[in-house]
Amino acid sequence: MPQELMAFFRSAAPEDFIFPGVVAGVWLLLVLYTLFFRLRLALLKPSRAQETAQSFSVIMVQRNEEQNLVKNLPGWLSLGYPHYEVVVVDDYSEDNSLTKLGLMKQQYPRLKMTGLNQETRFSQKLSRNLAMKAAAHDKVVFAHPSMEMPHHQWLPTISAAFSKERKVVVGYTATLPDKGFYHKLFRTESFFQQTESMAFCLNGLPWVANEENVAFSRQAYFDINGFAGRMREEYLNMEVIFNSIIRRRETAILPWANLVLRRETNAGKQEFRDLIHKFFVLEKELSFGKVWLRRFFSLLKMAMVPLALACLLLYPVLWMPLLILLILLLILSAVSIKLIQKRLNEPGIFIPSLLYGFLAPWYRMLARWGFDFRRKNR
Numbered sequence: 001m002p003q004e005l006m007a008f009f010r011s012a013a014p015e016d017f018i019f020p021g022v023v024a025g026v027w028l029l030l031v032l033y034t035l036f037f038r039l040r041l042a043l044l045k046p047s048r049a050q051e052t053a054q055s056f057s058v059i060m061v062q063r064n065e066e067q068n069l070v071k072n073l074p075g076w077l078s079l080g081y082p083h084y085e086v087v088v089v090d091d092y093s094e095d096n097s098l099t100k101l102g103l104m105k106q107q108y109p110r111l112k113m114t115g116l117n118q119e120t121r122f123s124q125k126l127s128r129n130l131a132m133k134a135a136a137h138d139k140v141v142f143a144h145p146s147m148e149m150p151h152h153q154w155l156p157t158i159s160a161a162f163s164k165e166r167k168v169v170v171g172y173t174a175t176l177p178d179k180g181f182y183h184k185l186f187r188t189e190s191f192f193q194q195t196e197s198m199a200f201c202l203n204g205l206p207w208v209a210n211e212e213n214v215a216f217s218r219q220a221y222f223d224i225n226g227f228a229g230r231m232r233e234e235y236l237n238m239e240v241i242f243n244s245i246i247r248r249r250e251t252a253i254l255p256w257a258n259l260v261l262r263r264e265t266n267a268g269k270q271e272f273r274d275l276i277h278k279f280f281v282l283e284k285e286l287s288f289g290k291v292w293l294r295r296f297f298s299l300l301k302m303a304m305v306p307l308a309l310a311c312l313l314l315y316p317v318l319w320m321p322l323l324i325l326l327i328l329l330l331i332l333s334a335v336s337i338k339l340i341q342k343r344l345n346e347p348g349i350f351i352p353s354l355l356y357g358f359l360a361p362w363y364r365m366l367a368r369w370g371f372d373f374r375r376k377n378r
Contacts, residue, residue: 004317019176020318026300033297034181034332037199041255042339044202047164054159055083057135057218059142061127063091068145068264069100075149077108084155089131090115091123102363111137122231132221141215142238145364146265147173151258158215158259161252167220170201171213171254174262177348186267188349188356196294198253205290206251209236209282213261220245233237235278236285242329243285276364280371297322298361304329333357353378 105111114134161169170187197209
């Protein structure tokens with residue numbers, strides 16, 4: 001084999017190196033992306049910052065979440081952090097949520113209640129707008145009644161991040177394991193969306209994929225007039241606000257397991273489709289450079305294997321170098337994904353992530369065409 005390669009390189013014309021060079025270039029760009037985005041996120045060390053006692057309003061918007069409120073809210077109201085409140089906004093529930101909240105309010109002074117008293121269009125955004133007005137503190141973070149009580153270091157760590165003059169602090173939200181094919185797909189897609197967002201933040205191109213576990217200044221919401229002019233968007237809520245106010249060097253990320261908020265729900269086919277569609281809409285909120293960069297690397301991922309196969313057909317003698325390059329890229333991707341999932345304590349989706357990471361660019365491209373076509377013709 002080495003003799004055949006040496007013979008090829010000795011006898012090859014200059015134009016014979018063009019196509020293999022393109023393949024090698026695509027491979028190198030994907031390696032650099034994996035190193036500077038995924039692996040850098042996987043190996044990020046917690047920064048030491050002086051702890052401060054920032055005051056927080058933890059906001060939960062709920063509709064018919066009676067069981068989750070009874071199960072989880074007492075823990076959220078007993079975090080041990082000295083300066084915070086929990087604001088629960090009722091989006092016109094039809095169960096006994098308000099009764100349960102009223103009973104808990106008598107026991108927990110930190111609890112504040114408000115809500116919509118009738119069914120209305122755009123209630124999700126109206127509820128969030130109501131929450132922002134009801135919050136007593138400038139630093140705000142959204143959660144959900146289905147989320148387990150967070151680690152006792154959650155709010156102190158967010159507070160420490162703000163002490164370093166950060167204005168947006170991005171955390172990770174996990175969906176707890178459950179049965180079902182689409183539930184696992186949902187968890188995997190959510191993992192890639194959120195970790196890609198964090199990696200872009202780490203490299204000075206910040207954007208936010210999810211509204212929960214993101215802390216920010218309440219005043220920033222009012223500075224841009226909230227949802228003014230954007231009430232009709234059906235997939236995005238606070239993500240619209242975050243991606244309008246987020247700035248380079250003013251954003252902190254917290255990719256560690258003890259700072260993850262964990263949500264108990266069973267996601268089906270519709271929830272998975274909604275997550276994909278939400279991402280398509282979200283991209284339209286991002287700057288051209290951020291969209292171009294992530295789509296560029298998606299195209300490279302799609303092109304790598306077909307280019308390698310085409311190169312193999314044209315130059316069969318190069319099969320061993322091509323195989324080595326592909327194996328090295330696979331190992332590097334697998335290691336980075338495994339390290340990130342271990343860091344976030346995301347169990348049970350490593351193998352699905354390897355497969356999904358390879359197929360997702362193709363699936364997203366087809367799904368985007370269908371989504372855009374339906375939107376134009378509805």
